[in-house]
Amino acid sequence: MKFDINEYSLKFNSKLDFSKTYDFYIDHEFLAVNDNEVLTQLKVSEHHKQPGGLVHGGVYCSIAESACSFGANASEKGNFVGISQNIDFIKSVEGGLITCIAKPIKKGRSIQIWEANMYINNTDILCATSRVKLFNTNK
Numbered sequence: 001m002k003f004d005i006n007e008y009s010l011k012f013n014s015k016l017d018f019s020k021t022y023d024f025y026i027d028h029e030f031l032a033v034n035d036n037e038v039l040t041q042l043k044v045s046e047h048h049k050q051p052g053g054l055v056h057g058g059v060y061c062s063i064a065e066s067a068c069s070f071g072a073n074a075s076e077k078g079n080f081v082g083i084s085q086n087i088d089f090i091k092s093v094e095g096g097l098i099t100c101i102a103k104p105i106k107k108g109r110s111i112q113i114w115e116a117n118m119y120i121n122n123t124d125i126l127c128a129t130s131r132v133k134l135f136n137t138n139k
Contacts, residue, residue, distance in 0.1 A: 023066050026059065030067075035074040038067040038102040038116075044095045055093040060118055061085060064130035067102035068114035077109055078138035087130040096121040105131070110139045 018024050026048065032039040042048070042063055050056040065082045072080035102116040111133060118128040 022062065026062060028063055028066060030070065033070050033074055035071060035076075035107065036104065038071040038074075038100070040067050040100045040102075042098045042100075044093060044098060049094075053094055055098070057087070057089060060089065060098075060128040061087055061130065063098065063100045063118060064102065064116035064128070065132055067100045067116050068130075068132035069134060071102050071104060071114055072107075072112040072134045075107060075112075078136035080112055080134040080136050082132050083135045084133045085130060087128060089128050091120065091125060091127045093120055093127050098127065110136050112136075 023030075026042065027045065028040060028042050030038070030040050040063060042059070044055055048055050048059045064087060065085055069080060069082055097120075099119045099122055100116050101119070102114050105113040105115055114132050114134065116130045116132065117126060118130075119125060120127050
């Protein structure tokens with residue numbers, strides 16, 4: 001069964017039309033979302049690249065922040081938003097697929113911390129890793 005992002009959007013405080021979001025715009029696809037793991041992917045296109053021909057660092061940041069935010073919000077304990085992010089770029093990507101697996105490190109009611117690891121072409125080759133701290137705006 002394919003993950004239905006519009007069904008998931010009902011867990012946010014406001015109604016989310018995914019077709020009008022940044023993730024939709026950059027072709028960031030959500031494959032699975034729950035409060036213990038989020039799986040997403042992005043097929044690299046020319047518009048994801050910086051002038052040197054490599055995927056722009058902001059793309060990795062966007063993938064990680066979105067995956068972690070969706071995971072934190074799957075807890076249904078409030079409306080979590082990113083308040084800080086740290087990212088390390090491990091290996092350059094020129095094309096193919098970037099797969100992101102995000103998992104929680106701490107799942108508090110006010111603060112959650114998630115880690116997102118991004119891999120090249122469905123392999124175990126790590127291209128970037130990020131930690132995202134999220135705050136519950138309902139607290």
